[in-house]
Amino acid sequence: MIKKIDHIAIVVHNIEEALQVYEGALGLELAEVKEVPEQAVRIAFLPIGESEIELVEPLTAESGIARFLEKRGEGLHHICLEVDDIEAALQDLAAQGIRLIDKQPRQGAHGRVAFLHPKSAHGVLIELIEKPR
Ligand code: ZN
Numbered sequence: 001m002i003k004k005i006d007h008i009a010i011v012v013h014n015i016e017e018a019l020q021v022y023e024g025a026l027g028l029e030l031a032e033v034k035e036v037p038e039q040a041v042r043i044a045f046l047p048i049g050e051s052e053i054e055l056v057e058p059l060t061a062e063s064g065i066a067r068f069l070e071k072r073g074e075g076l077h078h079i080c081l082e083v084d085d086i087e088a089a090l091q092d093l094a095a096q097g098i099r100l101i102d103k104q105p106r107q108g109a110h111g112r113v114a115f116l117h118p119k120s121a122h123g124v125l126i127e128l129i130e131k132p133r
Contacts, residue, residue: 001089006080006110006129007045007052011069015044015057022046022053036109041065078115078125086112086130105130 012018015033023030028046035042040063044055056077058066068077083089086105094100099117106113111131118125 003082005051006082007054008079009054009056009077011077012055012057012074015055018055078127080127080129083128
């Protein structure tokens with residue numbers, strides 16, 4: 001059911017500062033920095049093998065990411081797992097008693113996505129993605 005880790009999202013105060021570590025010190029390659037106005041964030045994409053690290057910076061103080069940053073500080077926000085069939089995955093997980101934030105998938109930038117509740121995953125927010133073929 002799970003194909004791979006698609007990406008790992010890390011919340012940061014400032015992408016340029018964070019890039020000094022992730023691009024500079026670690027030597028990862030920056031693919032692009034993109035604004036996602038619907039979510040009031042900027043995201044830096046750093047591919048690693050078949051996966052990616054995303055550095056996420058809030059653009060406004062009211063965004064969900066800004067509130068997360070204020071409450072928890074910088075750090076891991078979520079991991080994203082790629083699945084073949086997101087409806088089937090959600091149905092299967094719900095049947096096993098996993099709490100879903102999104103009962104139905106919604107359209108994300110790179111495919112259809114849905115989030116599982118961190119309380120059901122030992123404190124980690126998990127995103128599922130089904131990519132267009
Ligand atoms: Zn994500």
